[in-house]
Amino acid sequence: MAISTVLKIDGVDYTSQILTPFTIERNKLWGDDTGRVMSGDMKGTLVGVFPKLVVLFMPRSEAQLSALLTALDKAFQTVQYYDPKTRALKSMGTYTNDYEVSIINLTPYYSEVKVSFIASKKE
Amino acid sequence: MYTVSNNFIEYASSQGRQLHLKITWGEIVFNRDEIFTFGKSFNGDLYRTIMTEITGEVEGRHDLTDAVIKVEAGVSLNNSAVEWVNYGNFTVSEHTRIVGAEGSDDKTTFKAYDAMIKAHQFYDADDLTLEYPITVQELYEAIATHLGYTVSQLTITNGTMAILEDKYTAIENVTYRNILDDIAGATGGAIMVKGDALIIKYTDTTDFVANVKSTLNEDNMRSVSIKPKLKPVNIVNLAREPQHDNYVWPQDFDTIPVDTRSELVFANNQLMDKDREAFAEALLTQVAGLSYYPTNIEAYGILHFEPLDLVSVIDLNGVAHTTVVTSLELTFTSGIKEVFISDKPSNTKEQYALVTDKSRNFSRTYLIVDQQNGKIEAVVEKSEQLGDVVSEMSTKVTQTANKIEQEITERTEQANGMYEDLSSKITSTSESFGVQFDAVKGSIDDTAEELEKVTSHFRVNADGVIIGKSSDPIEFFAESNRIGFREGGKDIAYWEAGTMHVDNLIAIVTIQIGHHQISKYDSNVAGPSTVVRISD
Numbered sequence: 001m002a003i004s005t006v007l008k009i010d011g012v013d014y015t016s017q018i019l020t021p022f023t024i025e026r027n028k029l030w031g032d033d034t035g036r037v038m039s040g041d042m043k044g045t046l047v048g049v050f051p052k053l054v055v056l057f058m059p060r061s062e063a064q065l066s067a068l069l070t071a072l073d074k075a076f077q078t079v080q081y082y083d084p085k086t087r088a089l090k091s092m093g094t095y096t097n098d099y100e101v102s103i104i105n106l107t108p109y110y111s112e113v114k115v116s117f118i119a120s121k122k123e
Numbered sequence: 124m125y126t127v128s129n130n131f132i133e134y135a136s137s138q139g140r141q142l143h144l145k146i147t148w149g150e151i152v153f154n155r156d157e158i159f160t161f162g163k164s165f166n167g168d169l170y171r172t173i174m175t176e177i178t179g180e181v182e183g184r185h186d187l188t189d190a191v192i193k194v195e196a197g198v199s200l201n202n203s204a205v206e207w208v209n210y211g212n213f214t215v216s217e218h219t220r221i222v223g224a225e226g227s228d229d230k231t232t233f234k235a236y237d238a239m240i241k242a243h244q245f246y247d248a249d250d251l252t253l254e255y256p257i258t259v260q261e262l263y264e265a266i267a268t269h270l271g272y273t274v275s276q277l278t279i280t281n282g283t284m285a286i287l288e289d290k291y292t293a294i295e296n297v298t299y300r301n302i303l304d305d306i307a308g309a310t311g312g313a314i315m316v317k318g319d320a321l322i323i324k325y326t327d328t329t330d331f332v333a334n335v336k337s338t339l340n341e342d343n344m345r346s347v348s349i350k351p352k353l354k355p356v357n358i359v360n361l362a363r364e365p366q367h368d369n370y371v372w373p374q375d376f377d378t379i380p381v382d383t384r385s386e387l388v389f390a391n392n393q394l395m396d397k398d399r400e401a402f403a404e405a406l407l408t409q410v411a412g413l414s415y416y417p418t419n420i421e422a423y424g425i426l427h428f429e430p431l432d433l434v435s436v437i438d439l440n441g442v443a444h445t446t447v448v449t450s451l452e453l454t455f456t457s458g459i460k461e462v463f464i465s466d467k468p469s470n471t472k473e474q475y476a477l478v479t480d481k482s483r484n485f486s487r488t489y490l491i492v493d494q495q496n497g498k499i500e501a502v503v504e505k506s507e508q509l510g511d512v513v514s515e516m517s518t519k520v521t522q523t524a525n526k527i528e529q530e531i532t533e534r535t536e537q538a539n540g541m542y543e544d545l546s547s548k549i550t551s552t553s554e555s556f557g558v559q560f561d562a563v564k565g566s567i568d569d570t571a572e573e574l575e576k577v578t579s580h581f582r583v584n585a586d587g588v589i590i591g592k593s594s595d596p597i598e599f600f601a602e603s604n605r606i607g608f609r610e611g612g613k614d615i616a617y618w619e620a621g622t623m624h625v626d627n628l629i630a631i632v633t634i635q636i637g638h639h640q641i642s643k644y645d646s647n648v649a650g651p652s653t654v655v656r657i658s659d
Contacts, residue, residue, distance in 0.1 A: 029457070030457075030458075031142070031456070031458025031459070032457045032458050033423070033459055033460060034458060036345075037342055037344060037423050038340075038347070038439065039342050041138065042138060043423050043424075044139070044458060045139075045140055045141065045142050045458040046139045046140065046141050047141075047458075048141070121156065
């Protein structure tokens with residue numbers, strides 16, 4: 001069954017502006033007590049899984065690009081993404097990394113924008 | 124140990140465990156996501172009171188004044204249900220509300236203690252309304268009742284021992300915790316709070332059998348250091364310090380081989396101080412045989428230990444070592460750091476009684492401080508066994524005494540000689556002085572006699588000078604404006620203002636007035652006559 005929605009940012013559907021592959025990283029954060037015990041076994045506290053979405057945006061117009069940049073420049077976002085684990089849209093609070101916007105020609109025409117959305121709380 | 128499930132034990136020590144924490148006060152519940160830091164620790168001893176402290180930092184600003192907070196820690200594994208351990212309630216003693224850059228950055232830090240904190244108030248005899256004599260057990264229960272604890276232990280070591288008087292009113296700044304410390308010492312256990320109950324925890328290593336909850340091995344320890352084993356306790360010493368006034372039980376402790384002696388010293392315990400002979404035997408029975416390995420352990424997954432829990436530490440060679448958890452520090456961060464320390468009892472001494480008895484013999488007089496009655500009593504104890512060192516000191520003291528005596532004798536003889544010489548000189552001087560004094564006195568007497576004569580014929584008064592014996596009727600006088608003779612107090616002849624006044628005048632031969640001279644003339648013819656002639 002095809003997926004109708006892959007990503008929403010603060011309630012706005014960006015599915016049509018996203019290039020594939022849409023990458024979902026399942027990053028595990030280990031506690032500072034993680035290390036080896038006397039037997040040599042590795043032991044530690046699993047603090048949690050903090051999903052990270054790596055997304056390539058290709059806005060279809062300068063207006064769409066402007067709206068995207070406005071959303072990305074906020075300190076945090078509420079993101080809904082398609083979670084293959086639950087096979088449903090999943091909501092999470094995120095922050096974003098640094099990103100680049102490249103102007104290709106003076107039409108103007110822009111290249112794609114690559115952004116990572118990182119969960120601020122464990123899943 | 125705290126009550127925990129077997130799943131808790133398994134999850135806590137597993138790789139990939141997930142930790143949970145819950146802090147509750149009133150309707151407010153903080154889960155791990157809202158708790159930035161949390162720590163739990165105690166630093167205990169086997170024969171005193173023990174209190175557990177927690178510290179933390181939570182999200183938001185909260186007024187925690189006198190708040191009582193409940194703390195629970197949990198573990199889960201692979202999304203299992205969380206297994207919890209309840210650490211109980213803690214009373215906040217201090218907290219700080221911190222304003223962040225944004226509202227979401229606000230936080231509150233706090234420090235809180237278990238219910239032993241209630242014993243941190245000054246003792247007041249009126250609080251307990253006790254009528255002495257009472258027993259140790261009665262005092263223990265009275266304090267527990269006053270502080271709001273329950274007591275379930277009906278029999279405690281030395282609990283029936285009598286306390287004849289109020290031991291603490293006369294001592295300044297005594298808290299109920301100080302008294303509980305003394306009770307702990309007298310009963311040979313540690314006093315702590317569990318739930319709402321005050322308990323005395325006895326540490327008995329002799330019958331300890333470890334189970335899965337009390338075993339540390341290579342799978343749940345990151346590091347361990349094991350120190351030499353505490354020799355089984357076989358001596359108690361109820362000492363008065365700092366004078367080293369020891370009461371040692373058994374009294375024939377010196378028959379115990381030196382290398383097997385292990386002594387616990389209970390110093391300045393007010394409950395036992397005046398009745399040490401009565402307390403000592405039962406106290407030794409309680410603590411005798413205590414023996415374990417002091418250790419320092421960094422563990423993994425041990426969240427259920429309480430003060431003085433007995434633990435079996437199995438080293439990499441598979442050898443088990445019994446230890447006692449005297450101190451603990453749990454620090455929750457992104458994981459958790461767990462440090463357990465097992466120390467010897469702080470009142471453990473090596474050869475203390477023997478050593479201090481030797482030192483005490485140098486000074487046979489020492490003091491007993493009767494803090495109840497505010498008296499200091501001098502006690503002189505005869506030392507029956509003097510060692511070589513004492514003998515040597517005694518010889519030196521005797522030699523010094525002889526030297527001092529000889530010196531005093533010589534100085535006394537010198538002083539006597541000086542005294543006699545000085546006495547002789549004083550006598551001689553005294554006699555000479557007497558002779559001279561008599562001479563002077565005679566001279567003064569003569570002078571006085573002469574002076575008396577002068578003063579009887581010559582007198583001076585405010586008018587002038589009078590010459591003439593005071594007892595005679597006639598006298599000469601010279602005054603500022605008159606000079607003359609006085610007879611019977613009347614001036615009979617005198618010069619005044621250039622004129623001589625005479626009441627009666629007799630001229631024997633001649634008298635001249637101006638140019639006329641009147642003279643006596645014995646005429647052959649006329650017989651006795653008077654002639655008047657004109658003179659030059």
